[in-house]
Amino acid sequence: MTPPLVDSATVQPVALPRARVAPLGLRALGRGLLRVTESRAATIGLVIVLLWVLAALLAPVLSPYPPNANDFGAVASPTPSRAHWLGTDHLGRDILARILWGARTVLTVAPLAVLGATLLGALVGLSAGYYRGWVDLVLSRAGDIILTFPVIILYMIVLAAFGSSAGNIIAVLTLTKAPIIARIVRGLTLELREREYVAAAKMRGESGLYIMVAEILPNARGPLLVDMCLRMGYTIVLIGVLGFLGIGLPPPDPDWGGMVKDTYGMMSVWPHMSLYPCAAISSLVIGFNLLAVGLREIALRD
Amino acid sequence: MARFCLKHLLALTITLAVVSFLVFALNEFSPGDVARKILGAYATQEQVAHLTQEMGLDRPVIVRYVEYLGKVAAGDLGFSTRFKVPVREIIWDRLRNTLVLAAIAFALIVPVSMVLGVLAGMREGSWLDRAILVFSTVSASVPEFAMGVFLASIFVVGLGWLPGTATLVAGGGWSVASQFVLPVAVIVLYDAGYVVSMIRASMVEVMQRPYIRTAVLKGMAFRWVVLGHALRNAMINPVTVICLQISYLISGVVVVETVFAYPGFGRMMLEAALFKDIALIEAGALVAVGVAISTQILGDLAYMLLDPRIRA
């Protein structure tokens, strides 16, 4: 009876852009991208995301300075200049370089965490929805307990206890986000398992694993893809928040949230030090969320 | 109704028990044991061993957990090593501060997002819908700390209209009331964006239902179709999410509290975590989970009131 935590619109088993049905390959990818351009929101979102991906990939080339190099000459006047386009922080580190390298970090940690959560969540959700009964009861209750716990407080406790590293952050995010995805997949599975093609598969003696993976999962990929985009946005925010609270990725490597944490106290004097990283993280999240909004729009249109 | 209450009270107790045990165990087993955490890195091994014995830490974890529960039941939440006061002296104070912030924010979020969500969803694809959708997507995308920085750079640094901190102590010419403006604005912008998009999605779905067509073709004005037939249906799904926001507002506003130096519950928990103040962490976690479960129950109750199909 408990209604979904997640946006109801993502839960419907909607047909996904048909081009995505084709086996993975360059042509299918091309057609998928073409479908994306049907929605202006999705197009803008995709462009923003791709720009950041490009920036992250090319950070070693684009970046004018190493991210942790201190230009002590700039400390006295850290504002944007010809030498430092976005200025430097209070330790004389180039902000542009740190933002570019920070994109690398966030675009590695966030996708890994989302991927992990999606895989784990899909597995749990499929099993709970397909087998129902006590499997469902145990898995769903466990997920409920994790979801009950206020996430930020959970992260504070866990990361403070175990220390924060990229690996720990990915693990914690995976574990806490998986139940949400499991809930979505479970809902879809409960509906899809009643489809006649599932009965037809049983009639030819297919195993539960085959039915879950080959018959049900492919038809849940639409909502899953939309949700992964949303989840990317939330995860990037969370990574930023963890950095900002001082329990994120360990210094000195650049992390957008951490950059704000170090400098927001100096806002009244040098606002640029926190403004640029804030703009960076906001734009990336906006990109993913627009992409999600647009994808859902396209999916519902079919 | 009795069944409903009984069922939820049972769920509440079980979840509380599981979570409190997990937190308890986590603190016990995480690297560096309890005594070491209390004494700090410079204590000698003998001192640690002595304290371990003195506190009875060498006994099985389950025994100590039950003992802990007994103390909690008696109102003894332990002693905060970070703040050097009994836990109950600080925790209720901080919780009250956060509740004030949360209550103001919640009182704004619900009407604002209902109005915007319904306006956007009632005519999908209209310019108003587009505008609200873009606004809510963007405002839900900007992390709270970034939103805090943006707003502060405009209203504090740029215009000088508002104070940059909210310490709840009037000073520097700023009243306590003025200190609330920015924290509340940040919370409302971030959270309402999310709730708006949820209500909008639900509203869009409802407006496509045949019973809306029935209402329109009865000859009703669109406004009354929306208010009389669509609104209640559109709120059924989001209502639980809205109730869950209460939990977020109490535990999740740690970022806003940090940005504006607000002496709230979240910041207390952050400090407790960073300083490994075990008694405070455990008590705070219990409170946070209790709040979370209560809001869940509230959500289920509201859902039941709105939807006659699941009553009876």
Place this chain on the structure above:
Amino acid sequence: MTDRAGASASRSRAATAGGPGAAGGRPPPLLEFQDVRISYFPRSGEVTVIPELSFALGQGEALGLVGESGCGKSTVALSIMRYLGRTGRVVKGRILFEGQNLAAMDEATIRRLRGRRIAMVYQDPMASLNPVMTVGRQLMEVPMLHEGLGAAAARERALRMLAEVNLAEPAGVLRRYPHQLSGGQQQRIVIAMALIAEPALLIMDEPTTGLDVTVEAAVLDLVRELRRRHNSAILYISHNLGTVARVCDRVGVMYGGELVEEGPIRHVFANPRHPYTRGLLDCLPTLGRDKRGAPLTPIPGQVGSLRIRPIGCGFATRCVHVDQGRCLAGPVALADIPGDPQHHVRCVRARELPPWARREATAGAPNGAAARPPTLVVDRLRKVYRPRKGWLGVRRGSVRALNEVDLEATKARTLAIVGESGSGKSTLARVLSGLETATGGRVHLGDTEVGAVSIDRRPGALRRKLQMVFQNPDSTLNPSHTVGYSIGRALRRLRHLSREATRREVAHLLEVVKLPPELAGRKPHQLSGGQKQRVAIARALAGNPEVMVADEPVSALDVSVQAAIVNLLSELQASREATLVFISHDLAVVRYLADHVAVMYLGKVVEFGPVEAVFSLPHHPYTEALLSAVPVPDPDGQRPRILLEGGLPGAAARPRGCPFSSRCPRRVGPICDDAPPPEQRLPGGHRIACHIAPDDLLRLQAADLPASP
């Protein structure tokens, strides 16, 4: 894209058919479509749904619009209400209601007409009612809105209206929510809501589709009666020729957005002039036809795309009488038929077509079934659903979906199982196929007991023996898999064929179900409903089954497609000597296809026997009621003699004795409620479960006959 010449021709026709200023002082029509063209404008450009439509509906008249899905009949209904959505528009022409053009009216004016002068009844009553509002409030809204009535007065009106639509205990019903009412009750509420303001025009869009036949019969009867009393004009839209025949005075047949034939209902049904109308009537199974006597003639091809319209006749590509040179040369106008001034047809060859005769009442010789051994024997089968234990371990009520079911199906013959919703027929299919297991009793497949063996525990050889065809063409195939994969996977699993052999066999099976082999590479969304169902049949044939269980395989298809699938099933069954268990709610299809039939009610077989015997001489009161309720596509056909009141009793209120006792018109007394009816055998393997002796039942039926009109 469409004609100009035809426009003026049809305008003059509309005028003679009762347009304003018509000679003879006839009153002006209540509703008139004048050369109306309706298009939708999705992102991809204009799609014309109604290219050009003209017709008139007089005061108090009932006009039926029939056609298959996609013919634009619902668009016509919604255009009158001016509710075409954001993308739909009346591009051309006028829709006159009492002389005012609805298409050009401002929003406030049309709002005053909606619900007051023009009201609508919808297809899905459950979805059409607001789930969070009591039906009383929804009813009261209408007079409060249009007549400014106070709540108390509106309540009075609602109560009176509920009594008029024959709802028992109106005051109690007013306080209910829609989900607390049955489908038939919900539709009565929607009808009451439409009539409460005494509208001049009532639009009914498939009002009985989705309802059970006995409920449908009662609703149609109500509509006829209300029409007499209220004198509202009715625009009745349906795909079902039978229901139209029961309600309307005139009928218009639509194809591809055009009216291809229109006229008084008796003229059109007795002497259809358009090849499409004839095709519809020829492919429709009726209670008098069976596969041996009068085979169904399906209409070849499928409904074309709305985007590419031929210049001439839209039906030409599927027409057996087509004359390429003339049919596609130019626009075809709706023309009068000589000697029949009220009857119009849009066909250039209308005068040349051979005369048409209704094919019916030509049942073939019965198949001698007694000699053959049964392949499938169902013996005292029971299935009880127990709701899962609640949170606190409370179990509430169990549902007996199957209650002591006895059946047998013979080799190379078709056993049909008919019943309305809740009869347990689909549960029976699921137990036979092993998707669910029986609670008690036995199912013998050959000499193996399978009733308690779920599909995943059936050995491969057994699994091959019994395969299934499902109901819903949209869900029977996995949208992510190609047709070739769906069939091939079944071949590999059931017959362990090699890759190469699988490929060959897939092509062969597609040929067997009359599909081109290149379909193997397609995904389901690229296929039509009929094609999907053919693929599903090919998949079921993959293991060469001895028994095929088909659960409502044609109920979601249009009639012209349905005929082809029914014929295919019948051919396959005959050529493969397989046993077909055909589950359906459609008695006409069952009559046509089956050799034996079992009639089920609330989990019990109430009558079983050879199809000829059961249909020509039904004994059980339920079978009798069911057969009399079937709408016949013949305006002179008998109206139902027996109308069942009420709906299925809830799980808790089921009688201990005969399941039908709560609705039975021939109930003899408390014995029906308390004692399970005995099985009574008649000659020829015909048997019923009833307390009344077979001869007495026939005598009772005979006694009722003179009472019917």
